[in-house]
Amino acid sequence: MLGASTGVACCVEHGEGRMMKCMQDNADKLSAECKAHQAKAKEAMKDVKEACHADAEKFCADVKPGRGRMMKCMKKHKDELSEACKAEVASAKEMRKKSRKDN
Numbered sequence: 001m002l003g004a005s006t007g008v009a010c011c012v013e014h015g016e017g018r019m020m021k022c023m024q025d026n027a028d029k030l031s032a033e034c035k036a037h038q039a040k041a042k043e044a045m046k047d048v049k050e051a052c053h054a055d056a057e058k059f060c061a062d063v064k065p066g067r068g069r070m071m072k073c074m075k076k077h078k079d080e081l082s083e084a085c086k087a088e089v090a091s092a093k094e095m096r097k098k099s100r101k102d103n
Contacts, residue, residue, distance in 0.1 A: 017066075017067060017068060023038070040095070041092075041095065041096070044088075044091065044092045044095050045092065047088050047091070047092070048085075048088045048089055048092050050088075051082075051084045051085045051087070051088035051089075052074065052081065052082075052084075052085035052088065052089070054082065054085075055074065055077070055080075055081045055082055055085045056070065056073075056074065059073060059074070059076075059077040059080065059081075060073035060074060060077070074089075
């Protein structure tokens with residue numbers, strides 16, 4: 001469940017994109033703070049995607065994107081990922097941790 005900082009409550013189980021779908025379905029109800037955080041998170045994920053593109057092609061080429069499948073595949077190969085990919089993933093993780101503390 002998301003708190004007051006989002007402006008909307010999404011009582012859904014985390015995982016497989018359910019929270020993101022709830023937030024997208026309720027985009028018009030999200031607070032300005034939440035929308036700003038979403039924009040930041042989207043930018044961080046863009047950086048991860050760029051840094052991990054070659055790794056995704058190398059290790060997960062046969063994985064159909066969506067519903068967390070690609071992330072699951074990348075996690076399975078976490079020890080084999082390039083240093084650039086590992087660094088971006090760590091950075092995105094830290095940002096998520098920080099935002100959870102703030103909420």
